[in-house]
Amino acid sequence: MDMRVRPYRSVLYIPGSKERALEKARTLPVDAIIFDLEDAVAPAEKVAARDTLRAALAQGYGKRTTLVRINGLETEWGADDLAAAAQMDCDAILLPKVESTAQLDAAAAVTDKPLWAMMETPRAMLNAAAIAAHPRLAGMVMGTNDLAKELQSRFRTDRLPMLTGIGLCLLAAKAEGVVIVDGVYNAFKDDDGLRAECEQGRDMGMDGKTLIHPAQVDIANAAFAPSEVEIDLARRQIAAFEEAAAQGQGVAVVDGKIVENLHVATAREILAKAEAIETLAAE
Ligand SMILES: CC(C)(COP(=O)(O)OP(=O)(O)OC[C@H]1O[C@@H](n2cnc3c(N)ncnc32)[C@H](O)[C@@H]1OP(=O)(O)O)[C@@H](O)C(=O)NCCC(=O)NCCSC(=O)C[C@H](O)C(=O)O
Numbered sequence: 001m002d003m004r005v006r007p008y009r010s011v012l013y014i015p016g017s018k019e020r021a022l023e024k025a026r027t028l029p030v031d032a033i034i035f036d037l038e039d040a041v042a043p044a045e046k047v048a049a050r051d052t053l054r055a056a057l058a059q060g061y062g063k064r065t066t067l068v069r070i071n072g073l074e075t076e077w078g079a080d081d082l083a084a085a086a087q088m089d090c091d092a093i094l095l096p097k098v099e100s101t102a103q104l105d106a107a108a109a110v111t112d113k114p115l116w117a118m119m120e121t122p123r124a125m126l127n128a129a130a131i132a133a134h135p136r137l138a139g140m141v142m143g144t145n146d147l148a149k150e151l152q153s154r155f156r157t158d159r160l161p162m163l164t165g166i167g168l169c170l171l172a173a174k175a176e177g178v179v180i181v182d183g184v185y186n187a188f189k190d191d192d193g194l195r196a197e198c199e200q201g202r203d204m205g206m207d208g209k210t211l212i213h214p215a216q217v218d219i220a221n222a223a224f225a226p227s228e229v230e231i232d233l234a235r236r237q238i239a240a241f242e243e244a245a246a247q248g249q250g251v252a253v254v255d256g257k258i259v260e261n262l263h264v265a266t267a268r269e270i271l272a273k274a275e276a277i278e279t280l281a282a283e
């Protein structure tokens with residue numbers, strides 16, 4: 001499926017050590033899963049988590065995209081995590097705290113799997129263009145908890161302190177055509193807060209949101225899917241533009257707004273995304 005069309009609305013973290021959660025995920029309507037060996041797994045459980053995760057992935061997760069987040073290659077677990085993940089039934093490997101292309105080169109020397117990068121430090125934001133342009137990079141994940149820690153910023157509902165960093169990563173991802181998903185919303189019982197943050201991410205151009213709890217899935221799926229209003233408008237824009245083109249005109253007007261070929265391209269992407277979501281849901 002075309003990467004610009006494949007849904008990444010909901011990307012759920014699951015600690016690689018939690019068997020119940022690993023099982024539960026097979027029942028959840030998530031577009032992608034990050035199987036975590038890093039921060040969600042206690043040091044004493046890290047080695048055993050590799051085997052737990054390998055066994056879970058071998059049983060399959062349907063059409064969901066599967067990513068394994070390893071520990072940093074500079075840690076005592078990183079190299080063995082990477083070697084283990086390279087042999088697992090997963091779609092890609094997610095590297096934490098990527099700050100340079102050298103880290104991607106080191107992982108690329110060990111595995112042929114696509115690589116994703118956690119973007120979660122100020123240096124990562126400053127090097128986002130080079131990271132996104134790495135030939136093996138397929139996606140970026142915002143790590144907004146680590147970013148807040150590094151920035152020494154305060155939590156704000158509008159996320160003002162981190163918008164510069166998020167914006168740099170978005171520009172880099174869009175310039176290179178790689179996926180980018182937003183950071184987690186920690187208050188997993190606060191539906192309204194999550195909904196607002198999803199809307200903000202969607203408005204900015206994020207492909208989806210990383211999540212920490214099953215209760216967050218439906219809100220993210222709704223926020224990052226084309227709405228009925230958007231689908232209806234897209235259909236009408238395409239029809240109006242085709243009619244105008246048939247009459248030798250390059251521009252149409254729908255709802256009092258101009259429609260040019262670039263708007264039609266966006267409209268087609270909206271319909272393709274809606275169709276891809278339907279296809280995933282049907283499987
Ligand atoms: C946050 C949690 C610790 C809450 O756990 P718990 O109290 O057990 O939740 P519930 O009792 O409400 O769980 C209800 C059922 O849902 C299952 N469950 C819970 N979480 C998940 C999950 N993530 N995936 C799949 N299933 C899940 C429970 O097993 C219950 O199932 P059932 O028995 O059938 O009722 C917990 O949600 C959790 O551990 N979440 C993940 C935390 C995590 O992965 N953190 C690391 C990633 S965040 C991060 O690092 C971001 C980044 O790096 C940054 O810097 O920002």
Ligand SMILES: [Mg+2]
Nearest residue numbers: 120143145146
């Ligand atoms: Mg982090």
